[in-house]
Amino acid sequence: MTWFQAIILGIVQGLTEFLPVSSSAHIRVVSELWFGADAGASFTAVIQLGTEAAVVIYFAKDIWRLLLAWFRGLGSAEARRDPDYRLAWYVIIGSVPISVLGVLFKDEIRSGLRNLWITAFVLMVFAVFLAIADESAKQNRDKLTMKDSVLMGLAQAMALIPGVSRSGGTLTAGLFLGLDRAAAARYSFLLAIPAVFGAGIFSIPDVLDRSGPGLQASIPQTIVATAVSFVVGYACVAWLLRYISKHSFMVFVWYRIALGALLCGLLATGVVSPT
Numbered sequence: 001m002t003w004f005q006a007i008i009l010g011i012v013q014g015l016t017e018f019l020p021v022s023s024s025a026h027i028r029v030v031s032e033l034w035f036g037a038d039a040g041a042s043f044t045a046v047i048q049l050g051t052e053a054a055v056v057i058y059f060a061k062d063i064w065r066l067l068l069a070w071f072r073g074l075g076s077a078e079a080r081r082d083p084d085y086r087l088a089w090y091v092i093i094g095s096v097p098i099s100v101l102g103v104l105f106k107d108e109i110r111s112g113l114r115n116l117w118i119t120a121f122v123l124m125v126f127a128v129f130l131a132i133a134d135e136s137a138k139q140n141r142d143k144l145t146m147k148d149s150v151l152m153g154l155a156q157a158m159a160l161i162p163g164v165s166r167s168g169g170t171l172t173a174g175l176f177l178g179l180d181r182a183a184a185a186r187y188s189f190l191l192a193i194p195a196v197f198g199a200g201i202f203s204i205p206d207v208l209d210r211s212g213p214g215l216q217a218s219i220p221q222t223i224v225a226t227a228v229s230f231v232v233g234y235a236c237v238a239w240l241l242r243y244i245s246k247h248s249f250m251v252f253v254w255y256r257i258a259l260g261a262l263l264c265g266l267l268a269t270g271v272v273s274p275t
Contacts, residue, residue, distance in 0.1 A: 001217040003224070005035050010047055010225035014232025017051040018189065018240050020130055020168030020252045021259075025119045028162050029263060031215060032116065032272055039215045041110040042206035043222065049200035050226035051233035055189050058237050062190070066091070083143070090144050090187070094153030095194040101157045102199060113161050116267055116274045122163035123260035130168055131253040133175035142183040149187075151177060156191055163260075166192055171249070181244045189237065 012030050016023040024044050031039035056063060069084035079085060102109065155173035159166035167188050174184025207222055217225065266272045 001035075001039070001215040001221055003221060005031075005039075005215065006217055006221035006225040007228055008034070009039055009043075010050070010228030011232055013044070013047050013225070013229040014051055014054075015236060017048065017229070017233050018055075018167055018237045020165050020171050020249060021256055022119075022123065022159070022163050022165035022168065023048070023051075024159070024162040025123060025165070025259075028114055028116065028119055029259070033266075035215060037215045038114060039217070040206075041114065042203040043215070043217055043225075045196075045199045045203035046207050046222055047200075047225045047229050048196045050229035052193055052196040052200070054230050054234035054237060055193060058234060059186075059189065062186075063193075066190075087144060087187075087190075090146065090149035091190050091194065093146070094149040094156065094187075094191045095198075097153045097157040098160065098195045099198060102160055102195075105160065109160050114275075116263060116272065118161065119163040120260045120263035120267065122161055123256045123263070126164050126168060126172070127253045127256035127260070130172045130175075130249055130256075133172045134181075134249045134253070137175040138178045139175060139180040141178045142180055144179070144183070144187055148174065148177050148179065149191075152184075152187065152191060156188075156195065166195075168252070168256075181249075182241070185241060185244055 009027055009031060012026050013023050016026045024041075027039055027044045031037060066084050066088040069079065069082045070088035072079040073082065073085035073088075105113075152170045152173045155169040156166055158164045158169050167185075170188040170191060171181075171184050174187065175181070179187075207217065208219065263272075267274055
């Protein structure tokens with residue numbers, strides 16, 4: 001991997017992590033189209049640490065409040081009545097599905113599921129789900145329940161497949177459950193923190209190994225790509241929260257469909273290889 005490639009992929013990661021368009025799909029597609037090789041699931045997981053660091057800083061006050069409420073609730077029955085105590089548990093519970101499935105299907109996630117035909121297909125299919133949820137769901141709640149945390153956690157786990165989108169999956173599930181856009185987005189961002197940090201840290205040894213196929217980044221290149229994703233990601237999360245307060249997700253729906261259709265055309269004509 002060159003320095004130019006590392007910086008470009010860091011920018012792509014930062015731009016797409018929080019939008020419901022699948023950052024892993026974009027890393028996969030951009031690295032294949034521009035650079036002729038897959039950057040790999042491990043590299044993608046590690047540079048996601050940058051965008052999640054952006055979330056931690058952006059929501060630092062909320063996260064600190066949740067942590068304090070959770071620790072207080074462990075030792076006090078009265079403190080357990082605090083909604084923040086329950087929300088902290090919802091984040092923990094919602095993180096379980098992706099953690100378990102990520103470990104069980106690690107090899108498949110890093111190989112077979114990165115086939116570009118799969119990426120193109122799920123980009124379009126889950127765009128339709130997001131459109132239906134955004135247009136037809138009631139969106140009349142801003143408080144989460146245990147049911148919400150479990151179902152949105154399962155939706156997040158589907159993002160192990162490039163093209164589903166971590167934020168897109170959880171937002172779609174949240175909207176179907178009746179949450180408004182702001183509440184679904186806030187929980188989606190919080191829910192991603194344990195999963196992404198876990199996956200990123202877990203993947204560091206694989207990036208350091210540098211013996212696999214495709215693009216191989218050096219340690220300095222990985223650090224720079226992660227830093228770039230942090231800066232761009234921080235700007236994107238702030239923009240998205242303002243955007244969804246006044247607009248629907250339909251622009252992202254049409255973008256996903258267009259990207260999926262374009263990718264299918266490139267694959268069908270042999271311009272790019274699916275693996």
